[in-house]
Amino acid sequence: MTPKVDIEAMRRTNERFEPFCEMISVVPDEDHEFTFSAKDNLCAKGFQARAGSRILEGYRPPFDATPIWKMRAAGGLLLGKTNMDEFGFGTFSTNSGYGIPKNPFDPTRACGGSSGGAACAAALLPGHVALGVSTGGSISCPSSFCGVIGMTPTYGRVSRYGLIDYGNSLDKVGLISRSISDIERFLPVISGSDPKDPTSCCQPRLDLSKVRKGPMAVPKECLEGLTPDVARTFDDAVQTLKEGGTEVDVVSMPSLKYAMPAYYVLATTEASTNLARYCGMRFGVAEREYAQHFNDFFSKTRSESFGDEAKRRILLGTFCRMVGFRDKYYLKALSVRQGITKEYLDVFKDHSMVLSPTMPFIAPKFDEIASMRPLEMYSADFLTIPPNLTGLPHISLPCGYHSGMPIGMQAVAPHWEEGTLIDLGKRWGTTFAYKVPEACQ
Amino acid sequence: MSSLEKETVVRVARVARLRLSEEELAKYGKDLEEILDSFEVLNSAPSSESYDFNPIPVMDVLREDEPFIDIDPEELMKAMDTYEGYVRGPKLS
Amino acid sequence: MRIGLEVHLQLPTRSKLFCSCPTNGDAPNTSVCPTCLGLPGSKPVLNRKALELGIMIAKFLDCRINDRIWFSRKTYFYPDLPKHFQITQYESPVGNDGHYEHEGKRIGIWRVHIEEDPGRIKRVGRSGEEVSLIDYNRSGIPLVEIVTAPDLESPEQARAFIDQLVTELRYLVGINVQDETSVRVDANLSIGEERVEVKNVQGLKNLERALRYEATRQTKVLDAGKRIVRETRRYDEERKITLPAREKEFEEDYGYIGEPDLGEYHIGQWARETVLKETPFARAERMSAELDIPRQTARQVVLTSGSLADLLEKLCKEVPSEKALQWLLGPISSNWGALEKVIDADGGACVIDIVKADASGSITDSEAKIRLQKCAGVKSEGTPACASNPDMISMVNSFLDAHPEVVKDLRNNAKAANSVIGHVMKETKGQYSSKDIVECVKKEISKRV
Numbered sequence: 010m011t012p013k014v015d016i017e018a019m020r021r022t023n024e025r026f027e028p029f030c031e032m033i034s035v036v037p038d039e040d041h042e043f044t045f046s047a048k049d050n051l052c053a054k055g056f057q058a059r060a061g062s063r064i065l066e067g068y069r070p071p072f073d074a075t076p077i078w079k080m081r082a083a084g085g086l087l088l089g090k091t092n093m094d095e096f097g098f099g100t101f102s103t104n105s106g107y108g109i110p111k112n113p114f115d116p117t118r119a120c121g122g123s124s125g126g127a128a129c130a131a132a133l134l135p136g137h138v139a140l141g142v143s144t145g146g147s148i149s150c151p152s153s154f155c156g157v158i159g160m161t162p163t164y165g166r167v168s169r170y171g172l173i174d175y176g177n178s179l180d181k182v183g184l185i186s187r188s189i190s191d192i193e194r195f196l197p198v199i200s201g202s203d204p205k206d207p208t209s210c211c212q213p214r215l216d217l218s219k220v221r222k223g224p225m226a227v228p229k230e231c232l233e234g235l236t237p238d239v240a241r242t243f244d245d246a247v248q249t250l251k252e253g254g255t256e257v258d259v260v261s262m263p264s265l266k267y268a269m270p271a272y273y274v275l276a277t278t279e280a281s282t283n284l285a286r287y288c289g290m291r292f293g294v295a296e297r298e299y300a301q302h303f304n305d306f307f308s309k310t311r312s313e314s315f316g317d318e319a320k321r322r323i324l325l326g327t328f329c330r331m332v333g334f335r336d337k338y339y340l341k342a343l344s345v346r347q348g349i350t351k352e353y354l355d356v357f358k359d360h361s362m363v364l365s366p367t368m369p370f371i372a373p374k375f376d377e378i379a380s381m382r383p384l385e386m387y388s389a390d391f392l393t394i395p396p397n398l399t400g401l402p403h404i405s406l407p408c409g410y411h412s413g414m415p416i417g418m419q420a421v422a423p424h425w426e427e428g429t430l431i432d433l434g435k436r437w438g439t440t441f442a443y444k445v446p447e448a449c450q
Numbered sequence: 451m452s453s454l455e456k457e458t459v460v461r462v463a464r465v466a467r468l469r470l471s472e473e474e475l476a477k478y479g480k481d482l483e484e485i486l487d488s489f490e491v492l493n494s495a496p497s498s499e500s501y502d503f504n505p506i507p508v509m510d511v512l513r514e515d516e517p518f519i520d521i522d523p524e525e526l527m528k529a530m531d532t533y534e535g536y537v538r539g540p541k542l543s
Numbered sequence: 544m545r546i547g548l549e550v551h552l553q554l555p556t557r558s559k560l561f562c563s564c565p566t567n568g569d570a571p572n573t574s575v576c577p578t579c580l581g582l583p584g585s586k587p588v589l590n591r592k593a594l595e596l597g598i599m600i601a602k603f604l605d606c607r608i609n610d611r612i613w614f615s616r617k618t619y620f621y622p623d624l625p626k627h628f629q630i631t632q633y634e635s636p637v638g639n640d641g642h643y644e645h646e647g648k649r650i651g652i653w654r655v656h657i658e659e660d661p662g663r664i665k666r667v668g669r670s671g672e673e674v675s676l677i678d679y680n681r682s683g684i685p686l687v688e689i690v691t692a693p694d695l696e697s698p699e700q701a702r703a704f705i706d707q708l709v710t711e712l713r714y715l716v717g718i719n720v721q722d723e724t725s726v727r728v729d730a731n732l733s734i735g736e737e738r739v740e741v742k743n744v745q746g747l748k749n750l751e752r753a754l755r756y757e758a759t760r761q762t763k764v765l766d767a768g769k770r771i772v773r774e775t776r777r778y779d780e781e782r783k784i785t786l787p788a789r790e791k792e793f794e795e796d797y798g799y800i801g802e803p804d805l806g807e808y809h810i811g812q813w814a815r816e817t818v819l820k821e822t823p824f825a826r827a828e829r830m831s832a833e834l835d836i837p838r839q840t841a842r843q844v845v846l847t848s849g850s851l852a853d854l855l856e857k858l859c860k861e862v863p864s865e866k867a868l869q870w871l872l873g874p875i876s877s878n879w880g881a882l883e884k885v886i887d888a889d890g891g892a893c894v895i896d897i898v899k900a901d902a903s904g905s906i907t908d909s910e911a912k913i914r915l916q917k918c919a920g921v922k923s924e925g926t927p928a929c930a931s932n933p934d935m936i937s938m939v940n941s942f943l944d945a946h947p948e949v950v951k952d953l954r955n956n957a958k959a960a961n962s963v964i965g966h967v968m969k970e971t972k973g974q975y976s977s978k979d980i981v982e983c984v985k986k987e988i989s990k991r992v
Binding site: 058071173174178206286292293303330332343 | 581672674675
């Protein structure tokens with residue numbers, strides 16, 4: 010069965026909401042079973058892969074990222090590449106070089122980031138599944154802001170071959186969709202060992218029928234710093250869960266306060282090495298003024314073509330691994346990550362999952378974002394960072410609405426236990442009524 | 451707390467091959483200082499001597515020594531600026 | 544004088560260190576892929592063989608093998624380095640704290656690690672306006688880096704050390720050093736307190752020259768009452784001098800971090816189970832001690848051929864080593880071309896019997912030699928007197944007929960016989976000894992005079 014693709018409707022949607030940075034212009038003749046999109050940092054033959062960055066202008070990867078190859082092999086038609094913060098550096102997809110996606114529920118508000126275009130497409134296009142990527146919350150955050158379901162699998166569950174690196178020890182390819190059954194259907198498609206990515210080769214087989222039982226844990230540290238509407242909506246959701254027979258305990262996870270700094274140290278140190286290759290040679294922006302000394306040649310390209318946040322994170326990451334600072338920041342962050350993982354594992358001894366709101370506020374308006382300082386933006390990720398830092402699978406589910414804007418909750422399971430999260434999503438779907446943006450009807 | 455010297459920012463920018471104006475140096479210097487201050491909490495985190503580079507164990511993944519060309523190198527070179535098969539690059543000195 | 548070395552050698556693998564590209568790329572950029580070009584989205588996967596060879600080398604150098612190892616990113620900017628970081632090893636090399644015996648001296652080995660090579664740069668254009676042209680065929684070629692303690696005491700010793708090491712590794716793991724210039728060395732040398740590093744010297748000849756120059760230079764500085772500046776220098780091959788490495792804008796800060804794309808490797812068990820072949824110099828050392836023969840002789844035998852050394856060891860079990868050597872370096876060596884196959888087939892039994900018989904005095908010297916030739920399959924059955932061998936006689940005569948000037952010369956100059964001897968030896972593929980041929984030639988000439 011070939012689902013109908015309405016290119017004109019997609020174009021109209023894109024003019025208004027800008028989920029895509031690149032789209033197909035004609036529907037190919039070949040049969041396909043479903044349609045999907047991919048975040049722009051996933052390489053796909055036939056499309057540019059620019060990861061939202063001007064420095065990758067013109068890069069046409071000669072290969073498919075493994076998750077894209079698998080989706081295509083399963084009968085998927087790739088509709089296009091979705092907008093994102095440059096290299097994943099952002100919480101609102103406003104650091105995008107190719108268009109800023111607008112929130113499907115209110116175009117004056119952001120979609121969240123960095124997989125903002127992916128969540129936007131999933132919310133607006135009928136029967137659509139989007140491949141997203143999360144490093145520190147980039148699937149959960151936009152899913153929460155756009156009122157869709159975001160599944161971030163365990164680190165290493167889905168091959169990263171063909172994913173343009175941000176933080177190699179943190180990056181995870183996942184799925185965003187309006188429907189939990191799509192997530193259940195496509196997670197097995199994209200998962201599995203891939204000899205082209207060693208970090209995917211040490212995983213146990215995905216078994217979605219394996220479901221953990223037991224009470225859920227809500228860390229009290231995750232209830233601080235929320236806006237009242239998020240706090241109230243989350244409370245109501247917990248109440249609904251309890252009424253449905255799920256036990257919910259409030260626990261304490263004091264080490265969560267170290268997650269934000271540890272994450273930013275590791276993510277930016279890794280990013281600063283990954284981004285060293287962008288220099289005006291070989292791929293992307295071509296400098297071509299070869300008569301310059303190589304230092305000038307590289308510095309010129311990098312200064313002209315990296316965006317503001319990319320520069321900030323390169324500086325931060327370079328600093329954190331330099332002689333004299335490396336032990337204090339980089340090595341310390343590695344060891345802190347172990348400590349946080351251990352704390353999660355302790356909680357999982359008597360709890361099936363850890364639950365919290367996904368974001369501390371609803372999708373902000375673009376003018377509110379413009380006045381935020383970098384540290385404020387970094388801090389907004391404090392709920393999504395801990396599972397991302399520790400490679401734990403998590404899902405963001407819409408759990409309520411405030412002023413017409415969606416609010417999400419995030420459940421975290423032990424490594425490799427994605428089945429428990431999908432089971433929660435299915436159960437939640439039977440009691441909770443998801444809203445569809447007006448623009449979609 | 452961790453007041454960041456301007457010369458440190460200058461040095462970091464040079465190591466990272468980013469050319470920054472005076473205003474940018476000041477702006478990023480201030481941002482970094484604020485961010486690094488918020489990192490100070492790490493000092494109070496319990497430390498262990500051991501560390502891993504991945505959040506899950508990634509161990510002993512190896513490939514056999516079998517030469518294999520998947521993508522035609524000529525195709526790869528088409529996208530690059532080449533001269534007689536060599537990739538063009540800037541001056542060395 | 545104290546000299547320490549960092550020796551880089553290519554590991555003999557068929558594919559690159561982190562991708563499957565062949566290591567024998569010829570025309571520029573014909574053996575490249577997304578990984579060794581550093582294309583966004585590519586990932587490295589470690590070559591098992593390269594790690595195995597690294598383990599063997601570390602074990603051979605008596606290193607403590609680190610049970611858990613990982614790779615690190617060394618970040619710096621240069622046009623030949625596709626990712627602008629080199630995947631190398633930093634905190635956890637394959638091996639640490641080894642040593643190697645060189646000419647009776649114990650040279651400390653600080654570390655042995657594996658890393659990838661960058662691409663190769665060709666400079667083109669008018670002087671001062673040269674741009675770079677890069678061939679990435681070399682990018683990702685596996686290298687082993689061996690770092691020694693500053694235990695070497697002279698430039699000559701440094702060169703001899705590497706020479707010996709390379710020979711050993713050729714036998715051990717098949718390291719293929721086509722010409723000596725493919726060895727790349729960073730050396731540090733100190734005469735006084737401060738050490739000076741000479742970076743990126745290509746080849747052993749250049750290394751010795753660079754170190755000699757540097758030693759002289761430092762001596763002069765000290766003699767003039769000045770202090771040695773701790774610095775990095777480079778060797779100018781044209782002018783044969785070392786120069787301060789061009790003042791960089793600033794020192795690079797490599798900012799090492801772990802390589803998360805590869806994870807970690809547990810090699811302790813693997814290393815323990817790895818059995819190493821005995822290398823030539825180690826074998827020569829052992830044989831010299833066990834058989835009580837000169838070290839130089841032992842080396843000569845071992846480096847000639849492994850089976851010649853096997854034979855010597857077997858012979859020494861049966862006869863005194865003096866007798867064994869006398870045979871081995873004399874008749875056995877001169878008939879080695881023919882004997883080697885026989886000995887490989889029968890384990891040397893035939894030859895050993897002859898030598899035993901000779902040692903016990905049960906046969907005469909010439910009988911023994913005849914038996915040896917018989918054993919070697921040399922066509923000499925029933926012709927004890929080679930000088931009267933009809934084949935040889937006719938061969939000599941036809942040569943003399945064709946070259947009357949030789950006959951003339953021979954009357955005044957005995958050396959003129961060399962051309963005849965050469966001819967006969969070539970025709971008979973060395974079946975007869977030169978002594979026999981000379982005898983025959985003399986006899987036939989005398990008939991003509």
